[in-house]
Amino acid sequence: MANQREIVSDDSMLSVLPQRSAFLQFHKPSIDEDEIGEVVDTLRSGWLTMGPKTLRFEEQFAGYIGAKHALAVNSCTAALHLALDAIGVGAGDEVITCTFTFAATAAVILHCGAKPVLVDCLPDTLTIDPEQVEAAITPRTKAIIPVHFAGHPCEMAAILEIARRHKLVVVEDAAHALPAAYRGRRIGTLGDLTAFSFYAIKNITTGEGGMVTTDRQDYAERIGQRRLHGINRDAWKRYADQGSWRYEISYPGFKYNMTDLNASLGIHQLRKCDRFHRARNRCAALYLEGLSQLAEITLPTTRPEVEHAWHLFPIRLNLESMTVGRDGFIELLRQEKIGTSVHFIPLHLHPYYRQVFGYQPQDFPHSLAAFEQIISLPIYPDMSEEDMRDVVQAVTKIVKTHAVRRRTGRG
Numbered sequence: 001m002a003n004q005r006e007i008v009s010d011d012s013m014l015s016v017l018p019q020r021s022a023f024l025q026f027h028k029p030s031i032d033e034d035e036i037g038e039v040v041d042t043l044r045s046g047w048l049t050m051g052p053k054t055l056r057f058e059e060q061f062a063g064y065i066g067a068k069h070a071l072a073v074n075s076c077t078a079a080l081h082l083a084l085d086a087i088g089v090g091a092g093d094e095v096i097t098c099t100f101t102f103a104a105t106a107a108v109i110l111h112c113g114a115k116p117v118l119v120d121c122l123p124d125t126l127t128i129d130p131e132q133v134e135a136a137i138t139p140r141t142k143a144i145i146p147v148h149f150a151g152h153p154c155e156m157a158a159i160l161e162i163a164r165r166h167k168l169v170v171v172e173d174a175a176h177a178l179p180a181a182y183r184g185r186r187i188g189t190l191g192d193l194t195a196f197s198f199y200a201i202k203n204i205t206t207g208e209g210g211m212v213t214t215d216r217q218d219y220a221e222r223i224g225q226r227r228l229h230g231i232n233r234d235a236w237k238r239y240a241d242q243g244s245w246r247y248e249i250s251y252p253g254f255k256y257n258m259t260d261l262n263a264s265l266g267i268h269q270l271r272k273c274d275r276f277h278r279a280r281n282r283c284a285a286l287y288l289e290g291l292s293q294l295a296e297i298t299l300p301t302t303r304p305e306v307e308h309a310w311h312l313f314p315i316r317l318n319l320e321s322m323t324v325g326r327d328g329f330i331e332l333l334r335q336e337k338i339g340t341s342v343h344f345i346p347l348h349l350h351p352y353y354r355q356v357f358g359y360q361p362q363d364f365p366h367s368l369a370a371f372e373q374i375i376s377l378p379i380y381p382d383m384s385e386e387d388m389r390d391v392v393q394a395v396t397k398i399v400k401t402h403a404v405r406r407r408t409g410r411g
Helices: 033-045 052-065 076-086 103-111 130-136 156-166 217-226 235-239 260-271 273-290 326-335 351-357 365-373 385-402
Strands: 004-008 069-073 094-098 115-119 141-145 169-173 193-197 210-214 313-317 374-377 403-407
Touching: 033 260, 052 069, 052 210, 052 260, 069 076, 069 217, 069 260, 076 103, 076 169, 076 193, 076 210, 076 217, 094 103, 103 115, 115 130, 130 156, 141 156, 156 169, 210 217, 260 273, 273 313, 273 385, 313 365, 326 374, 326 385, 365 374, 385 403
Parallel strands: 094 115, 094 141, 141 169, 169 193
Antiparallel strands: 004 403, 069 210, 193 210, 313 374
16 A cells, blocks of 8 residues: 555564663752762851852852853842843833743743743754844844753854844843853853853752853842842841941842852852763763664754753654654653653743733744654763663664654555
8 A cells, every 4th residue: 555654663672672670860960978068067157048158159150151240049030030130121121032941031021021022943953043033123122032952052143243233132041051162152151141040950050049140240230239139238248247237228129149058059069060061971972872873853953163061962753753742752761761851842832922922833833843842861960871871772662663664555
């Protein structure tokens, strides 16, 4: 029969593949006695909130990135919000960002009273499309938020040039991008401000936490004040021996400061960042080699001008070649004791953005297609090579069992 679909598998080979005995988590933070000891030292010090260890972490982070200023906060969401607040984003303004991102990227725009203007991603790197950014600019546009998806930097040269011509501010969402680089420069030194995440699953963690980097003294001063209620100066010192109970509020700020407990983790995590990055690179290389022969999946792209942070390792299913969909593939991996996740559900698919802004699923075809195909595989420093090979084996087994091909013939 013409165009008959046929499953491609070698059941005799697949049936003898061993299965893992223990479930492989999608992510596990790399914490050891260095971090534990520092946290205990903080607990014993009697100073738990923002203080000397937070300042130490900020100084070390700024030096590591190569930025003039680094300001620690309690989340990347807070970092993005403070960055937009510092540049004066408010009612009537528009901020352009990519629909292929997490909720926080656009939510902070709304928190400022502005309008998020969504554009599509590029089909290969899934980062924001610079041409669509330029097409979306209006007289109300105030800023651009490029999102460095999975650890792959955006096309920053094009974005920065667009911003320069239109006199816009660039606030980078680098939640995935430590320690990524673009054309030899670390992410965190390119845009006007950059927001990093130290959430539990990020490349380094403080449990919860974030950082804003900038070379602008005025932005740094505003963020430093506004992250702690808008108190005029050195608010964290009020209860130290050199502090004073007297304070003045010069701006209605936020409760966004990092604590010394969180910074205690960050100090040691940052020291290990390069080692963690090498481990992620090894895992990515093994996946790229081990899965390269599977035509039924698309592997991540790395452009030559970037250094990838490999926060995520997203594969995309070529659904026309499979007898199982994305959700079914995830369930089969779970049965093989492999944890996964999906990054991301595009913003324009969520009820709020559909109802308030009228977005339709097909408005951003690259993001929609990516969402329907994408699966994030485990990638983190504590994975053994055996863990990595188990992931390759499980993906290969499912692909070969559920792959299809079309053949033509008579009768």
